[in-house]
Amino acid sequence: MSKELRMIEITPGRLSPGGRMTEVIESKHFKCPYCQGNGYHWQEDRYQEPYKKDCPVCQGSGKLDAVIKVEWKANENHNMEERK
Numbered sequence: 001m002s003k004e005l006r007m008i009e010i011t012p013g014r015l016s017p018g019g020r021m022t023e024v025i026e027s028k029h030f031k032c033p034y035c036q037g038n039g040y041h042w043q044e045d046r047y048q049e050p051y052k053k054d055c056p057v058c059q060g061s062g063k064l065d066a067v068i069k070v071e072w073k074a075n076e077n078h079n080m081e082e083r084k
Helices: 078-083
Strands: 022-031 040-044 049-056 063-071
Touching: none
Parallel strands: none
Antiparallel strands: 022 063, 040 049
């Protein structure tokens, strides 16, 4: 089975003191692994009649989106590196 690999290169862009120190990266339209992209699972009611129930993971869409938050902060070990 083929697998798609997506890579994100992370480098700090132009930052300024007191400015925005976070970035949000979105990657969309992944097939839901829980329902295999169907958006539902077959269920049976109390009379054993089949019906489609929305997937609890993708909520019936069959797709998932990834939201990656990158927060930039000062290196906590900067004093240790200067001593070396």
